[in-house]
Amino acid sequence: MTRSWHPYGTVWGSSCARWPNRVVSPHLQHQNGMYGLHQDVHHFNSFDSVRSLPRLLSHARVRTGIIGKKHVGPEAVYPFDFAYTEENSSVLQVGRNITRIKALVRKFLRSQDER
Numbered sequence: 001m002t003r004s005w006h007p008y009g010t011v012w013g014s015s016c017a018r019w020p021n022r023v024v025s026p027h028l029q030h031q032n033g034m035y036g037l038h039q040d041v042h043h044f045n046s047f048d049s050v051r052s053l054p055r056l057l058s059h060a061r062v063r064t065g066i067i068g069k070k071h072v073g074p075e076a077v078y079p080f081d082f083a084y085t086e087e088n089s090s091v092l093q094v095g096r097n098i099t100r101i102k103a104l105v106r107k108f109l110r111s112q113d114e115r
Contacts, residue, residue, distance in 0.1 A: 046077045054080050065108040068095045082108045 046052070052072075054064040058079050065082030069091065072078050084094045084104050093100045 045073045050077050052078050054078050063113050067104045
């Protein structure tokens, strides 16, 4: 458990589950359904009605990408256009190998999109 500052007071929660969903969703865990990690045996998902940052940016025709640990789902709520995460790659490569991460960032920035 970690403790952190939040505009509405002190927030307690597991750091891995809390931060990814707070970055891409404006809601706390009890408001968005992400009580824990998404992957593996945990199976936690945000509610389908959550208006996540990647979803909002997609509607605004802004291309989104994620590299590294994702820990959030389902895909329909978090529709990243470019994704290299533990779901489709080795977490050792996309979550810890800075040389590989740098190459993937370059690939995302150089990729063409009709938007």
